[in-house]
Amino acid sequence: MSRRDGMVERRGWGYWLSHAGLILGVAFVFFPIWLAFVASTVSQTEIVRPPMPLWPGDHLLENYGKALASGVNAPVALMLMNSAIMAIGIALGKIAISLLSAFAIVYFRFPGRKLFFWLIFLTLMLPVEVRIVPTYEVIAGFGMLNSYSGLILPLIASATATFLFRQFFMTVPDELAEAARVDGARPMRFFLDILMPMSRTNIAALFVILFIYGWNQYLWPLLITTDPAMNTIVMGIKQMFPSGDDIADWPVIMATSILAMVPPVLVVIGMQRLFIRGLVESEK
Amino acid sequence: MATVTLENICKSFGKTDVIHGVDIDIADGEFIVIVGPSGCGKSTLLRMIAGLETVTSGEVRIGGRRVNDVEPMDRDIAMVFQNYALYPHMNVFDNMAYGLKIAGKPRAEIAERVAGAARLLQLEPYLDRKPRELSGGQRQRVAMGRAIVRKPAVFLFDEPLSNLDAKLRVQMRLEIRQLQRDLGVTAVYVTHDQVEAMTLADRMVVMHAGRADQIGPPLEVYENPATTFVAGFIGSPPMNFVPVGLVGLGAPEGTVLGIRPEHVELVSGSDRLHGTVVYAEALGAETLVHVRLADGTLATVRQDGTAPTPPEGSDVGLIWAEAHQKLFGADGTRL
Ligand SMILES: Nc1ncnc2c1ncn2[C@@H]1O[C@H](COP(=O)(O)OP(=O)(O)OP(=O)(O)O)[C@@H](O)[C@H]1O
Numbered sequence: 001m002s003r004r005d006g007m008v009e010r011r012g013w014g015y016w017l018s019h020a021g022l023i024l025g026v027a028f029v030f031f032p033i034w035l036a037f038v039a040s041t042v043s044q045t046e047i048v049r050p051p052m053p054l055w056p057g058d059h060l061l062e063n064y065g066k067a068l069a070s071g072v073n074a075p076v077a078l079m080l081m082n083s084a085i086m087a088i089g090i091a092l093g094k095i096a097i098s099l100l101s102a103f104a105i106v107y108f109r110f111p112g113r114k115l116f117f118w119l120i121f122l123t124l125m126l127p128v129e130v131r132i133v134p135t136y137e138v139i140a141g142f143g144m145l146n147s148y149s150g151l152i153l154p155l156i157a158s159a160t161a162t163f164l165f166r167q168f169f170m171t172v173p174d175e176l177a178e179a180a181r182v183d184g185a186r187p188m189r190f191f192l193d194i195l196m197p198m199s200r201t202n203i204a205a206l207f208v209i210l211f212i213y214g215w216n217q218y219l220w221p222l223l224i225t226t227d228p229a230m231n232t233i234v235m236g237i238k239q240m241f242p243s244g245d246d247i248a249d250w251p252v253i254m255a256t257s258i259l260a261m262v263p264p265v266l267v268v269i270g271m272q273r274l275f276i277r278g279l280v281e282s283e284k
Numbered sequence: 285m286a287t288v289t290l291e292n293i294c295k296s297f298g299k300t301d302v303i304h305g306v307d308i309d310i311a312d313g314e315f316i317v318i319v320g321p322s323g324c325g326k327s328t329l330l331r332m333i334a335g336l337e338t339v340t341s342g343e344v345r346i347g348g349r350r351v352n353d354v355e356p357m358d359r360d361i362a363m364v365f366q367n368y369a370l371y372p373h374m375n376v377f378d379n380m381a382y383g384l385k386i387a388g389k390p391r392a393e394i395a396e397r398v399a400g401a402a403r404l405l406q407l408e409p410y411l412d413r414k415p416r417e418l419s420g421g422q423r424q425r426v427a428m429g430r431a432i433v434r435k436p437a438v439f440l441f442d443e444p445l446s447n448l449d450a451k452l453r454v455q456m457r458l459e460i461r462q463l464q465r466d467l468g469v470t471a472v473y474v475t476h477d478q479v480e481a482m483t484l485a486d487r488m489v490v491m492h493a494g495r496a497d498q499i500g501p502p503l504e505v506y507e508n509p510a511t512t513f514v515a516g517f518i519g520s521p522p523m524n525f526v527p528v529g530l531v532g533l534g535a536p537e538g539t540v541l542g543i544r545p546e547h548v549e550l551v552s553g554s555d556r557l558h559g560t561v562v563y564a565e566a567l568g569a570e571t572l573v574h575v576r577l578a579d580g581t582l583a584t585v586r587q588d589g590t591a592p593t594p595p596e597g598s599d600v601g602l603i604w605a606e607a608h609q610k611l612f613g614a615d616g617t618r619l
């Protein structure tokens with residue numbers, strides 16, 4: 001009995017210690033974001049006068065209203081929408097393409113199957129930045145500068161996602177495909193009715209990662225959008241930074257930054273629920 | 285509700301020949317069990333009937349129609365897989381209805397057919413459940429239901445009971461037999477369990493290394509095995525094989541004499557054949573006495589549980605009625 005008590009006590013110690021450590025870590029990471037939030041709720045004069053305020057002020061609505069309605073080149077609301085379209089387009093496009101190519105590679109024996117797999121795999125080693133000049137040439141040639149398709153298309157081929165779905169499809173028992181075949185399902189029907197629903201956990205997890213990847217794109221949008229109406233939010237924040245002797249409107253910049261963080265956070269929270277449910281229900 | 289004919293079926297995977305010419309004629313409504321050791325090509329044969337595997341040479345006919353190049357869904361068959369292969373994300377109803385939905389059957393008919401199958405298989409309380417929320421036996425029933433609702437002409441089973449515990453296996457075995465009789469469907473059933481084969485089959489096909497060694501009703505196969513392989517595979521414990529030299533029978537070199545354990549009797553005075561008792565297994569109703577013969581081969585004698593058991597190491601004689609002995613040539617076939 002006493003031994004058991006001792007163990008409980010010791011576990012209690014570790015429990016509180018590790019929690020204290022974790023809380024400290026969270027506070028450490030969260031502090032800059034908190035400061036940004038505080039800065040977005042006070043006035044310009046309060047920010048520039050040291051010490052920096054640590055608690056929210058009363059200019060919240062004013063600052064956010066100003067940020068949404070007007071940016072430097074384009075209103076933040078418009079840039080948020082552009083970013084959302086690009087990020088969703090990239091995420092969905094990448095998922096659709098990689099699902100299909102993984103399906104082809106795993107379920108069909110066609111000549112050059114290995115070759116295609118390795119070609120796809122090779123592109124893993126070529127990030128956007130490396131191939132940015134030829135890609136620009138191609139997109140310009142197609143007249144897709146300053147358009148959503150120009151923002152999205154070059155970024156939707158994804159070796160990582162293809163590889164992930166390939167690994168998943170290979171764990172799906174062959175008997176399932178055979179049962180579907182006996183039931184009369186043609187390959188695409190099997191793909192849509194059986195494989196896709198079975199992959200939904202993976203799809204949700206990938207969507208989160210790819211949405212954030214798309215949302216955070218900076219170099220590519222900067223290169224191909226000269227029209228302010230096509231600017232994305234990440235570009236917009238950068239444009240707001242003062243250059244030379246300009247005076248920056250820090251509360252509005254901070255409000256914009258906070259606004260730029262909201263959609264990815266919402267996606268993570270929304271999808272998390274979906275893929276945790278998927279994990280709990282995990283299939284046999 | 286169709287005949288199935290396999291004519292000189294061969295199958296090779298690349299350079300390896302797996303099936304070397306199998307001929308089977310299956311009558312309408314017959315229950316055929318294909319039995320054999322692991323790797324002898326049972327599943328391959330069944331999958332060729334289903335259309336999941338191409339036929340290298342020979343002809344498969346279902347209901348008189350050549351189906352070598354016909355897709356599985358157009359062959360009028362249904363298959364029950366060893367691991368059930370239920371769609372994990374669909375509930376029981378949808379699992380059973382999927383084939384009908386693809387066939388474009390009207391909603392009302394689908395509901396009615398699935399309800400009928402669910403009633404037959406006592407699955408009604410589970411229609412809304414996902415496969416993972418069912419027990420092994422219930423999953424097995426869903427797999428059967430999926431086959432039934434399509435009203436196929438031929439049922440194909442690939443070791444459908446091998447994942448169930450012993451008791452459930454016996455129960456499901458009876459249910460499958462009952463169901464097949466009631467529906468009057470032709471059935472081809474693959475198993476490596478000879479008890480299943482004996483109890484289910486109208487006729488059984490004993491396969492050995494890609495060949496059908498013997499085709500016939502279970503008792504006929506048991507009484508009159510065509511080869512030493514069949515004699516040794518069907519029946520537990522297997523038939524005893526004794527070189528004819530040992531019993532002083534005038535027969536060509538290499539001939540062996542086969543005799544079932546239950547046909548041998550132990551006597552004290554050594555007569556025709558004798559050996560030493562190695563050990564005895566008392567199983568209650570019967571006792572299996574293992575005897576080492578003069579040339580070192582082991583023979584098994586099955587005697588009544590109440591009969592006196594000779595002590596280990598004692599010398600015993602073995603006798604049997606001449607009518608029960610079978611002679612096999614050096615190549616393993618019956619003389
Ligand atoms: N796709 C394949 N490629 C190559 N060889 C195969 C293939 N499928 C089966 N084989 C071979 O064919 C032989 C027969 O296989 P099969 O699956 O029909 O055996 P089985 O009688 O069903 O055995 P079990 O009782 O273990 O299921 C085996 O030797 C196996 O290795």
Ligand SMILES: [Mg+2]
Pocket residue numbers: 326327328
């Ligand atoms: Mg098999």
